[in-house]
Amino acid sequence: MKVVVSLDEVRQARGNLKGPIGLVPTMGYLHEGHLSLVRQARKECESVVVTIFVNPTQFGAHEDLDKYPRDLERDLRLLESEDADLVWTPTNEIMYPAGYQTWVMVEDVSKPLEGAMRPGHFRGVATIVAKFFNAVQPDRAYFGQKDAQQTVVVRRMAGDLNSPVKIIVCPTIREADGLAMSSRNVYLSQEERQSAEVLSQALYQAKEAFKAGERDANRLRQVVLDKLATEPVVKVQYISCAQPDTLQELEGQVERALISLAVTIGKTRLIDNIMI
Ligand code: AMP
Numbered sequence: 493m494k495v496v497v498s499l500d501e502v503r504q505a506r507g508n509l510k511g512p513i514g515l516v517p518t519m520g521y522l523h524e525g526h527l528s529l530v531r532q533a534r535k536e537c538e539s540v541v542v543t544i545f546v547n548p549t550q551f552g553a554h555e556d557l558d559k560y561p562r563d564l565e566r567d568l569r570l571l572e573s574e575d576a577d578l579v580w581t582p583t584n585e586i587m588y589p590a591g592y593q594t595w596v597m598v599e600d601v602s603k604p605l606e607g608a609m610r611p612g613h614f615r616g617v618a619t620i621v622a623k624f625f626n627a628v629q630p631d632r633a634y635f636g637q638k639d640a641q642q643t644v645v646v647r648r649m650a651g652d653l654n655s656p657v658k659i660i661v662c663p664t665i666r667e668a669d670g671l672a673m674s675s676r677n678v679y680l681s682q683e684e685r686q687s688a689e690v691l692s693q694a695l696y697q698a699k700e701a702f703k704a705g706e707r708d709a710n711r712l713r714q715v716v717l718d719k720l721a722t723e724p725v726v727k728v729q730y731i732s733c734a735q736p737d738t739l740q741e742l743e744g745q746v747e748r749a750l751i752s753l754a755v756t757i758g759k760t761r762l763i764d765n766i767m768i
Contacts, residue, residue, distance in 0.1 A: 493576050497583065502628065506578065510538040513629070514534075514536060514634060515542075516540065517542075517621060519546045525672075528665050529634040530576060532634055541579075541630060543581075543628075545581065545620070547620045548588070587620065595615050596615070598652070605732055605752060609729055609730065630657055631658065632657065636661070637767075676762065681758065688762060690719060690722060691753065695765065695766040697719050698733075701715045709741075709749070712746070713732070716731045726755050726756075728754075729755060732751065734752070749767070751767075
């Protein structure tokens with residue numbers, strides 16, 4: 493496994509890899525969710541490239557950029573054992589040198605949900621992913637359903653910019669109690685961690701209600717809200733029942749929907765979603 497930092501190095505190393513090439517972009521502090529993407533890429537591609545970069549432009553001014561967890565040594569050990577071929581760990585100066593002024597903005601699908609709560613977030617995401625696609629020129633890129641809106645934004649960006657990269661979305665990996673794995677879960681105290689299991693429970697209850705015949709978008713959102721309300725430390729930012737491709741909020745009868753939520757528990761912000 494080769495580990496590189498500079499653009500010249502990554503271009504050169506990429507040139508020596510056999511295609512098809514699979515790219516897995518991450519912010520590091522890897523867990524089984526990230527590794528599931530690497531494994532999927534390993535299955536489908538001849539070569540696997542992983543980026544580790546805590547992208548500053550996708551964090552808001554008051555977000556957790558400075559305290560975002562990092563452990564490069566451990567990440568590299570894990571990637572080595574997953575048989576990744578190339579790991580790119582660029583610096584802020586490499587990705588955003590002095591004078592940097594080019595941004596990728598995906599319009600409508602960036603606006604609701606995470607985009608509404610985190611202004612500028614998807615501008616940062618779309619820009620860095622486009623830059624990774626340019627530098628690595630992968631055939632396929634792997635993203636987690638955990639960040640559902642991100643997959644919609646990235647797909648739109650790649651299509652709109654005529655990128656040949658195929659976007660692959662992999663299922664959300666969860667802890668034994670259902671909590672979606674996230675690098676941010678380490679912020680939770682023991683009690684907060686316990687309360688956090690209500691997130692997936694609330695989503696599964698909505699799915700059960702749907703299976704039992706509930707089709708009304710408002711009532712599905714209410715099922716989620718009622719369950720979250722059983723844990724007073726969980727503060728709801730949004731609960732959405734949206735069309736999965738446009739992310740437009742649904743009203744009335746639904747046949748297919750992305751149910752998603754964002755909450756804070758103490759100082760930690762968590763998101764999760766389920767498809768029905
Ligand atoms: P991050 O390091 O948080 O930027 O995540 C890097 C990639 O891993 C993104 O495509 C995420 O959607 C994906 N990912 C994060 N958590 C999970 C999870 N629990 N299950 C599956 N994929 C995940």
